[in-house]
Amino acid sequence: MKMKLALFCMLTATVAMPAFAQSKPVEPPGGKYAKDAEQMFLSSFRADNPKYWMARLEQDETMKTCGLYRDNPPRKVAEQLEKLNRATIRYPVDGKLIGDWKEGQKLAAVGTGGHIGFIQPDPPGRLRGGNCYACHQLAKAEVAYGTIGPSLQHFGKLRGNSEEIVKYAYDKIYNSNAFTACTNMPRFGLHSWLTPEQITHIVAFLIDPESPVNKD
Amino acid sequence: MAANPMKIRASNKDGVTEVKVLISHEMETGQRKDASGAIVPAWFITDLTAKHNDRLVLGAEFGTAVSKNPYLAFRFKGGAKGDKIVVSWKDNKGDTRTDEAAIG
Amino acid sequence: MNNQRRTVLKSGSGAALLGLLAAAGIINPGMALAEWNKAAFDAKSMADTLKALGAGTPAESKDVQVTGPDIAENGAVVPVGVSSTLPNVTMVAILIEKNPNALAASFTLPEGTEANVQTRVKMGQTSNVYALVKSDGKFFMATKEIKVTLGGCGG
Amino acid sequence: MIQRFIRTLVGAVVVAAFAGSAAAQDSKVADELAKYREALADGNPADLLEVKGEGLWMEKRGPKNASLEQCDFGLGPGKLEGAYAQLPRYFKDTGRVMDVESRLVHCMMTLQGFTKEQATKNWFSKPGTESDIEALVTFIGAKSNGVKINVPATHPEEAKMAKMGEYIFYRRSGPQDFSCAICHGQDGKRIRLQELGNLTTKEGAGMAMKTWPSYRVSQGAVWTMQRRLIDCMRQARWPEPNYLADSIIALQTYLQKNATGTVMETPGIKR
Numbered sequence: 001m002k003m004k005l006a007l008f009c010m011l012t013a014t015v016a017m018p019a020f021a022q023s024k025p026v027e028p029p030g031g032k033y034a035k036d037a038e039q040m041f042l043s044s045f046r047a048d049n050p051k052y053w054m055a056r057l058e059q060d061e062t063m064k065t066c067g068l069y070r071d072n073p074p075r076k077v078a079e080q081l082e083k084l085n086r087a088t089i090r091y092p093v094d095g096k097l098i099g100d101w102k103e104g105q106k107l108a109a110v111g112t113g114g115h116i117g118f119i120q121p122d123p124p125g126r127l128r129g130g131n132c133y134a135c136h137q138l139a140k141a142e143v144a145y146g147t148i149g150p151s152l153q154h155f156g157k158l159r160g161n162s163e164e165i166v167k168y169a170y171d172k173i174y175n176s177n178a179f180t181a182c183t184n185m186p187r188f189g190l191h192s193w194l195t196p197e198q199i200t201h202i203v204a205f206l207i208d209p210e211s212p213v214n215k216d
Numbered sequence: 217m218a219a220n221p222m223k224i225r226a227s228n229k230d231g232v233t234e235v236k237v238l239i240s241h242e243m244e245t246g247q248r249k250d251a252s253g254a255i256v257p258a259w260f261i262t263d264l265t266a267k268h269n270d271r272l273v274l275g276a277e278f279g280t281a282v283s284k285n286p287y288l289a290f291r292f293k294g295g296a297k298g299d300k301i302v303v304s305w306k307d308n309k310g311d312t313r314t315d316e317a318a319i320g
Numbered sequence: 321m322n323n324q325r326r327t328v329l330k331s332g333s334g335a336a337l338l339g340l341l342a343a344a345g346i347i348n349p350g351m352a353l354a355e356w357n358k359a360a361f362d363a364k365s366m367a368d369t370l371k372a373l374g375a376g377t378p379a380e381s382k383d384v385q386v387t388g389p390d391i392a393e394n395g396a397v398v399p400v401g402v403s404s405t406l407p408n409v410t411m412v413a414i415l416i417e418k419n420p421n422a423l424a425a426s427f428t429l430p431e432g433t434e435a436n437v438q439t440r441v442k443m444g445q446t447s448n449v450y451a452l453v454k455s456d457g458k459f460f461m462a463t464k465e466i467k468v469t470l471g472g473c474g475g
Numbered sequence: 476m477i478q479r480f481i482r483t484l485v486g487a488v489v490v491a492a493f494a495g496s497a498a499a500q501d502s503k504v505a506d507e508l509a510k511y512r513e514a515l516a517d518g519n520p521a522d523l524l525e526v527k528g529e530g531l532w533m534e535k536r537g538p539k540n541a542s543l544e545q546c547d548f549g550l551g552p553g554k555l556e557g558a559y560a561q562l563p564r565y566f567k568d569t570g571r572v573m574d575v576e577s578r579l580v581h582c583m584m585t586l587q588g589f590t591k592e593q594a595t596k597n598w599f600s601k602p603g604t605e606s607d608i609e610a611l612v613t614f615i616g617a618k619s620n621g622v623k624i625n626v627p628a629t630h631p632e633e634a635k636m637a638k639m640g641e642y643i644f645y646r647r648s649g650p651q652d653f654s655c656a657i658c659h660g661q662d663g664k665r666i667r668l669q670e671l672g673n674l675t676t677k678e679g680a681g682m683a684m685k686t687w688p689s690y691r692v693s694q695g696a697v698w699t700m701q702r703r704l705i706d707c708m709r710q711a712r713w714p715e716p717n718y719l720a721d722s723i724i725a726l727q728t729y730l731q732k733n734a735t736g737t738v739m740e741t742p743g744i745k746r
Contacts, residue, residue, distance in 0.1 A: 030642025033635055037642035037725070044722035049714035056649045056713055063647040070645055071656060111474015114650060117715030119599070119705070122475070131474045134666050143391075143504045144469035146666040148658060177652075184658075186651040193650050223522055232434070240523045242602055245442070247420065256602065262356045274437075275428030279361040281419050283397045283440040284695040285520035292433040389510035393668060393746045397692035399514035438514075471667045471746050472693070473658075473710040 028068045046118070053116050066182035073181055081181035089174045089189065092196040097170045097203055098161075104205025105139070105212065107198055108132035114193070128193055130173070130202055135184070138205070139212035148184055156207040157214040169203045218307075224317035226301045233295030233319055235266060235273075237288040237303050245280040261286060264305040268295050295319050360423050366450070369415060369422040370459075375452060378459035381406065386414075386451045386464045387436075392443065395468040401438035402427075406455035409435035418447035426452075443468050508668060512744075521613055521690035521697045521742035528614025531607055537587030546582035548575065548615070559619035560739050563728045565630040572636045574727050576701050577719045579611055598718050600696045609688070612699045616688045616741045623738055624684060626731035633728060636721075640729025643722055644674070653711040655726070659683075669746060680730050681737025689743035697742060700727055 030037045042057060062081050065073060073081065091097070110129020115122040132138060135148035138155075145151075159165045171178055174189030174196070188194040194202070205211050220240035227234055239261065246258025264276040273292040295301075297319055304314040360372035370376065387401035402412040412435060413426035424441045435453065443449075443466065450463045532543050548558035549566065563574040569581060576598070583594040600606040628637040647654040658666055659674040673679030688699050698706070704723045705716055716722055 029645040031638050033638045034642050036635075037639035038646075040639055040725065041643050041646065041722045044716045044720035045714050046717050053714040059646075059648050063652060067645045067647050067654065071654075071660065109470070111470070113475070114712045115475050115709055116712065117709050119715065120709060129474075133470070134474050140500075143467070143500065144471060144667045146664070146668075148661075148664045148666060148671075186653070191650040191652075220523055220527055223526070236518060238518050238520060238523060240520070244602060248602075259603075272430050273433050274430075277356050277361070277426045279421055279423050279425060281416060281421065281424035281441050281443075283442055283692075285523065287399075287438075287440045287518045287520075289401075289438040289518075290427075290433060291436055294432050389507045389514060391504060391507040391511060393508060393511055394693040396695060397515065399511065440515075469668055472669055473666060475710060 026070055026072070029070060049117075056116075062177055062181070062187075069182065071182040071184075078181035082178055085175045085177040085181070085187070085190070086171075088187075089171050089178060090196060091170070092200060097166050097200050098207060099197060099200030099202075099204045101201070101204035101208040101211040101213075103198070104201035104203070107194070107202055108138055108205055109142070130188060130194060130198075132202065140216040141212060152206060153213060155213055156209060156211070161207045161209075166203060166207060169206050170199055173199045173202055218311050218313040222303055222305075222313065222315040224301060224303055224315055226295070226317055226319040228295055228297050228319050232291050232293055233268070233299075233301075234291045235289065235301055235303075237266070237286075239286045239288075239305060239313075241284070241286060241305075241307065243278075243280065243282055243284045243286060247280075259307065259309060261305045261307045264288070264303065266290070267302045267304075268292065269300055273301075357423075357426070360426070361421060363423065364421060366415060366417055366422050370452070373413065373423070373426070373452070375454075375459040378452060378461040381453070381460035381462060384451050384453045384460050384462035386449050386462055386466075387438065388466070390464065391467045391469060393469060393471055395443045395445070397440050398443050398466060398468070399438065399440050400424075400449055400466065401436070402451035402453065403437075404435040404451075404453045404455065404460070406435065406453060406460060408456045409453055410457075411452075411454040412437055413452040414439070414441060415450040415452060416441065416443055416447050417450065418445055419443060422450075504668070515692065515744050519690055519742060519744045521688070521744065524610045524613045524690075524697050525617050525742060527605075528610035528612070531611050532614055537583065537589045537593075539586065539588035541586050541588070543579075543582055543586060543611070545586060546579070548578055555615055555618040557619050557622040559616045559741075560622040560624045561626060563626065563633070563636065563724050563731065565632045572632050572724060572728060574700065574719075574724045575612055575615060576608060576699055577724060579608065579615070580719065595718055599699075599702050602695070606696075609697045609699060613688050613697050613742050616739075619739045620741055621738060623736055624681065624731055624734045626728065626735050628728060628732045636725045636728040637732045638729075639722075640725035640727070643726055644729060649712045651712055655707065674730055674733060677733060677736060680733035684730055684734040685737045685739050686741055686743025686745070688741060689745050691745050693746050 028034055045054065062085060065077060065081060069077065107130045110127055111131035111134055113122055113126050113128030133142055133145045135146040137145040137151035137153050140153060175187045176183045176185035177187055186193060189196065189199055206213055209215065223238040225236045241261050242259055243261065244256055244259040248256045250256050258280055260280045261278045264278065265272060266274040274290050276288065278286065299319045300316055301319060302314060302316040304312065306312045357372065360369055363369040363372045370378065383406045384404045387403050388399045392398040400414055402414060409429055411426060411428055414424045415422045416424055425439055427437050429435060446465065446467045448463050449466050450461055453460045535542050545552040548555065549561055549564045550558050559575055563572050565572050573581065580591065580594045583589045584591060597604055597606045598608045600609055628634050644655040658671050662673045662679065664671045672683040674683060687703060688697050690697050701718060701723055704726055708716055
């Protein structure tokens with residue numbers, strides 16, 4: 001944690017310097033009203049939201065920086081962010097990165113979990129899924145897939161199951177920003193949205209030759 | 217009588233009258249739980265009739281699987297422009313509603 | 321009201337009484353058409369539902385159709401209908417195999433009403449949907465699978 | 476009205492189908508989905524609510540036993556034609572930029588004498604509990620049907636709101652790293668099977684904004700834009716904003732500004 005903080009600070013320093021003189025800089029969202037907007041945004045939430053809910057509005061350096069650049073940071077800034085995020089990746093205790101594809105299949109389809117608020121919160125203990133199909137094509141049988149992310153159909157079939165590929169899949173799910181700063185994909189491991197073990201199940205869903213991602 | 221009127225559209229073409237009905241009703245299945253975890257009791261339209269003038273042109277029985285704010289479309293012969301279509305429904309709580317429209 | 325009507329129907333002079341009640345505005349005219357088929361709507365499986373409807377084992381027929389799209393963007397509202405080219409169709413019904421109760425709706429079609437009825441139903445999941453038709457006193461059936469998709473943000 | 480809906484819905488789906496993958500399975504799904512949406516469009520339960528809203532508009536209610544007919548949505552007292560399409564806007568009498576709902580609540584308070592709590596108690600419907608605001612907004616929205624969205628945000632307060640909306644649009648936070656831009660910042664994408672408008676463009680913002688308020692079949696209710704945006708924040712796994720919060724009005728100002736020039740087709744019907 002301390003190391004993470006240190007890295008964040010380093011990054012802040014980098015961003016503060018005019019390191020992005022490559023192309024015409026885009027105006028940060030909100031322009032001269034950005035500060036007012038931040039204050040207005042934070043004061044717009046119901047007073048009865050518990051503090052630990054409100055904590056979800058805090059931004060880490062990656063979030064802040066991505067917003068500033070409308071998710072399109074200059075290469076140098078992006079590299080800093082990627083380095084910072086790479087350092088956060090943790091692995092399962094037993095070191096095994098391929099879990100049970102059937103569990104992974106379930107997690108890929110589940111889009112619930114983690115909703116708060118007073119109107120339609122998730123019941124306590126509701127499974128938090130990866131919601132992979134919201135953005136990716138995976139098993140052929142599931143026609144209701146999104147296209148925000150690339151198709152992952154035949155992921156293992158096309159890329160094999162080398163140690164390198166397996167590790168890449170795990171790392172990408174754990175912290176997508178380790179590879180592409182400001183990508184649309186959540187950082188599932190960093191936020192403990194998915195446990196390392198759950199991530200290995202999704203890896204198996206992508207890699208295992210028996211998984212419907214590869215078989216059909 | 218239930219508060220919200222139905223929307224009834226009836227149009228005549230080549231001697232066939234097409235009737236489309238939209239009804240305001242909760243159609244609660246009796247299987248949903250509320251926020252406190254208690255089962256919300258079933259509340260749904262059970263019976264519906266449609267009449268052309270005084271002649272029955274459709275009888276319907278609904279179960280809880282009919283969607284909220286039910287929609288119904290059917291066709292019958294013998295209607296003429298200006299004729300009256302009267303639709304009535306009744307739900308499992310005994311509430312009823314009758315509305316009418318002219319064939320256009 | 322339901323109970324009242326049931327009692328009335330069971331008594332010998334039902335028809336006369338019904339007329340009186342209707343005239344008095346106690347029951348809605350046309351409502352007393354037939355008793356809501358509780359047994360059929362309460363039945364769980366396809367077989368029990370068909371039995372409760374008195375339909376036995378209906379023959380599959382190409383002249384019966386489940387109408388509507390093959391895919392639903394949401395299971396809460398699935399447009400579905402029954403149409404048939406068979407003669408003298410007096411009743412049609414919509415059954416959804418994987419719903420908790422298979423029977424969704426049934427329709428009585430007086431003479432002059434086409435065997436072509438559309439409605440919207442709830443489906444808990446992808447399922448075979450059956451159209452049941454009574455023609456010349458005999459039952460016929462057709463089926464198709466309607467896919468219920470998950471949609472939106474997922475929650 | 477209904478036929479126009481069908482045409483636009485089908486048009487949108489056809490475009491999406493061609494833009495998407497050319498696989499046979501996908502095109503079959505797109506065809507059936509188009510059929511689904513077409514079937515729903517012919518019989519929008521929001522029409523029932525529109526009628527109810529009209530009744531509520533004219534009904535004398537509240538401690539002052541007054542109707543809403545003198546409510547001014549920016550075009551003069553009682554002038555509803557095209558008013559929704561020009562909101563949010565700055566109102567001199569309150570000194571604030573207001574959207575249709577905050578203005579409606581303002582009128583319920585000033586004209587009818589309701590307290591804010593009374594006026595907003597059922598700002599959205601629940602099974603068995605209807606919402607007057609939903610009905611009224613459906614009615615008011617429909618009065619802009621066929622009218623071009625026109626929120627140039629030229630007044631300094633409107634311009635500021637639009638800019639603050641833009642800021643919120645790109646602001647990431649929460650356990651999924653979400654901002655509005657994640658899903659709504661690119662062209663031609665979809666989430667599951669639902670097309671996502673690129674809300675930073677006129678076309679994308681227009682596609683989204685022109686059909687609200689909209690009946691949502693998954694919810695069995697008409698959703699207003701406040702409800703829509705507050706739920707976006709729920710989906711982002713954020714805490715819950717206040718109803719009528721400035722952040723929601725700011726987002727609306729930003730989106731309506733982007734959508735300016737698009738013709739309204741409301742009430743819509745959606746998944």
